[in-house]
Amino acid sequence: MLRAIQIVFLLTLCFSCSEAESPVDFWQNHVPFEAEYADGNMERLGIFASPAESKGPSTLIEASGLAYSRKNPGHVWSHQDKNNDNRFFLLDANTGETVAAYRIPGTRNRDWEDIEIANGPVDGVDYLYIGDVGDNDQVYANYTIYRFEEPQFEEAHRGQIVDLNIEYDEIKFVYPDKSHDVETLMVDPLTRDIYLATKRDFRSILFVLPYPQNTTERFTATQVGTFSFTRATAGTVSKDGMEVLVKNYDRIYYWKREAGQSFADLMATKPALAPYNPTEAQGEAICFDHDGGYYTLSEFSNAIIPELYYYKRLQN
Secondary structure, X not given: OHHHHHHHHHHHHHHOOOOOOOHHHHHHOOOOEEOOOOHHHOOEOOOEOOOOEEEEEOOOOOEEEEEXXXXXXXXXXXXXXXXXOOEEEEEEOOOOOEEEEEEOXXXXXXXXXXXXXXXXXXXXXXXXXXXXXXXXXXXXXXXXXXXXXXXXXXXXHOOOEEEOOOOOEEEEEEOOOOOOOEEEEEEOOOOOOEEEEEOOOOOOEEEEEOOOOOOOOOEEOEEEEEOOOOOOOEEEEOOOOOEEEEEOOOOEEEEEOOOOOOHHHHHOOOOEEEOOOOOOOOEEEEEEOOOOOEEEEEOOEOOEOOEEEEEOEOOO
8 A cells, every 4th residue: 555655656746847857856946945833823633642651761861763663563763862872772662661772883873863764775675764963063064864674673682782784875965055953854655755854943944865865975955945943853754654743842743644745745834733741851752653653752851761652643
């Protein structure tokens, strides 16, 4: 079913540009949107449980991303950001406990800020995307996204740090205007485009790295538009590509996609407000699960131990 939806969306995008126009050319000709809306005028969704259910405390001090595992049901992936090493962690989604840690030799954590799970270059393969895209002082010359096949947990991994000798892609890029601090990485499963939302601009700016992403040369991201809110800290797209969540420290914004609607057109519309109760001390991680609910996780802040929270889906 997902494959059929992908074909429809790809055809829609193809017919929206000339036959000779590549996806990169299409995006370069895109006119960035400028969204205008206020939080007070947004619908407050009742399709998710509120307050959230605490699944338990996390031992990660600087968790900065979440992705619900597809190979390991009942678990979520996470990682830590600047001043930490290149480990990423498998957490028990029912307790918050760290089950195992993994490393890929050759990768580097300059400032990992978000993780997403989605399809990618090989059909039928689930990939993890880790964004080394943080830049608090907005001074870095370039940025990297690591993409690799989702690992399979084995019982022998429990409590261990496992080095994975696997192939991975390095997607290196720059922005067209200046350096940006980004903590939000999303992948549209219908087109496999990668989206990045900035944190420290006056309003969060959305950029795209169109598929197929160049893995041999550095290339330039394309600006998609500007949101009405600021300080985006995390984002996630549902497995079918039809729902999107973006959060900052105070709100969680929700978009529902219509058939045939591009991701850019969706992001240009006014979102609704999904529950964020309790508001976390420094929440920088969010992900959908397979049942349509979502998890959040905070960094350690103000002496508050971070907990893995779950917002159950009540209705579609």
